[in-house]
Amino acid sequence: MARWVGALVGYLLFRLPGALLGFFLGSLIDSMGRKEGSVFQDFGRARVSPQDFELHLISLCSIVIKADGKVTQQELDYVRRYFLSTYGREKANAIFRTFNEVVKKREVSAEKICSHLAQRTRYEVRLQLVHFLFGIAGADGRVSPAEVEKLLEIARYLRIGPRDFESIKAMFFESADTAYTILEIERTATDEEVKKAYRNMAKKYHPDRVNTQDEAIRKGAEEKFKQVQKAYEQIQRDRGL
Known part of the structure; x- marks a missing residue:
């Protein structure tokens, strides 16, 4: 230009x-x-250095892990596996030392971190970030009410809409209406509304929309996209479409 x-x-x-x-x-x-x-890394309106994004991600992980007042080994292992797969052993070990320090010693502000990210990241990236944090919370087999409350607080600070939050949450809580909640529609939706909702959600959560080098966010996008497809297929089966 x-x-x-x-x-x-x-x-x-x-x-x-x-x-x-x-x-x-x-x-x-x-x-x-x-x-x-x-x-x-270009996350949207402004650019965020990989180092800054890693630090913010570490801080948010620590907030979620401590939300229910206990730190489980499964949650720590979940984060460790992510760092190992993303950065390799040497850098992952260095990052994880910082992570342990954040988890055990420091109190970090979710509002401050999320406000910073909300100004510098695209909405699609923030959606996948919430999905990744849900994955950490559920690593020990369940997402506790305290963790859900903290994740909702983080989502609000990240300016995530309520329906998008409920859609992500539904992927970690099984219910009769899970498939409909994921597609952000009611069970009373018509067949045509179901098809339209699927097209909209598939477009919104397609991994290509994320366009980021961060492995956690990219994998989150792929998983979310699969969940959207799975929800649509389930509704199709239930309705005989």
């Missing part, structure tokens, strides 16, 4: 020689921008 702006300005000032010089300088600016983009 900068190359064409530079060419136009250069032409207006110095005609053809100016246009050529402006195009060249603009190309350098575009090139610098691309290099900068390789250093920072």
